[in-house]
Amino acid sequence: MNKGANKALFYMFITFLGFVFLIPLIYLTTTSFTSRIELTDFPKPIIPKFYHDVEFQWDNDNNRYNFSRLNNDGEYELLIWGDSEGLSKYLEEKLNVVMTPDELEDEIRISKETGDVVHLKLYKTVFLNYTKFFDVFSGAGNAFKNSVKVAIYTIILSLSVGGSLGYALARSEIKGKEAIGIGALVVRMFPTIAISVSAAVMLINFGLFDSMIGLAVVYSIPNIGLTAWITKGIFMGVNKELEEASLVFGATKLQTFKKITLPLVLPAFAASSMYAFITAWNDTGVALLLTNRNQTLALLLYNSIGGTSSIHYAAAGSVLLITPAVIFTFFLRKYINKLWG
């Protein structure tokens, strides 16, 4: 095979892979901007539409407006009839268009006066699904806060305990070092959900059930081992002479750790904190078992997706769930690049 064909195949493969990863995300994002009425549209647009083409016609016999919308097949489909008040409500609920009855009346009065059809382009309120998400699912705001809290606690716990363990495994001469290291890793080998029941009992005993700290403790269990192993490798990679030089040139041991060792191992901590964050942020199963009223965002979404009529709100919630994780990962990327880039 010649070089060109090889290259073409390669790019085809890459594009295919890209789509495999991206299509669900695109679908989700698009859905988070769609209104109730568009959910049933087929085919679904890749790029969300931000307006509706609609027409209003005054129906003299029944003393009401008939309202139709241009659907995907290019036909105006009669959806509902009523006065401007009823229509305003309908627009907000089903089309994500926010208009007061008076504003609407101003726009469509011509039809009443002349009997003509009024064509309008109605713009959606772009982030209506997102604001609605917080309205419809009571406690979504709290759940978001809970998620942030539990993620931060998990990062702090796994980094402080795991990082210290990693340092000890790399630098000290304790007996049974290997066993401790492997033990920390073994904990990672089974899913956290497997220990959830016993964890629940223990958390209840400690009074930490249904609290974010209790949840963070459970999330930290697998991450401590992982962090220990990541940081152990990096601590071992730091040339001892760098620290010794610092000692010789006037620093105490603590200053040396702060000014020399820590900056050099920062990428490892960045990577570990990313793993810790993702564990805490993405989990639903453990949270389901270990919390009661204090839901996390992921758990709330898990519960909300069941209601089919609100799928567009759930999509908005999902995007809200994904975005912080993406931002956090991209923010840390530059540190992690220093390590493996």
Place this chain on the structure above:
Amino acid sequence: MSYIKLDNLKKVYNKTIEAVKKFDLEIYKGEFIVFLGPSGCGKSTTMRMIAGLESVTEGDILIDGKSIINLQPKDRGISMIFQSYAVWPHMTVYDNVAYALKLRKKSKKEIDKVVQEVAVVCDIVQYLDRYPSQLSGGQRQRVAVARAIAVKPKLFLMDEPLSNLDAKLRVSMRTDLKRIHQDLNSTSIFVTHDQSEALSLADRIVLMNNGVIEQIGTPNEIYHEPDKMFVAQFIGSPPSNFFTVKVAKKDDKVLLSNDDFSFEVKQKQKIQKVLLKDDLNKEIIL
């Protein structure tokens, strides 16, 4: 009077491994001392004990008459150049050189003055804003030197500083190090396993093997009058020849002979006498 005194120094690892068995040395101010010896002979360990990076098992180290073995490395008034240079990769060259001065709470102006000064001495002025990863091995080495001289130490320690450089650079850095030593009139200890470095740099060489000092002397003494067989073996390129000979007395002559040749000792009476004592012994000459 001696400036630095190493008194009966001993280092034992894990209670069993004797890295340094007995080390006695007096160093005078302004001297350039080289610790020379094969790998694992304890020369680096000795240096690290002086630096405070290893604890001392037995013995004492005195600088200016004061014992320093219970002081932290930072309080010993020494500076060190490491084999790997140990230039901190996350700091610019400027920060590397200024590190020790900042820790000593010097004013910004003072620090800047010193840094610029040593940068000129070490020829790194144009690299001050760079990071070590952007420098070559030789340039990094000079940064390490600049950092070491910035603190104006009582004693300069160099742990095989040239072994990571290419052959040509090694020779020119050697000259630079010696020049800096002379310019600053500092006292230096230099560890190496490279005899040409030792012979060219040292005021006095301390030749070590298996944790003990084999001989202390000027390069000339070490080269021309080795005390022990090990010294003779170690120094010289190509190495010295050794022959196993029998000592015999024929008439008035003292003969050294083996299967291939025989050699008459005509020199001083003293040597003849010594030889005759160990009659018919296996003897080794150089």
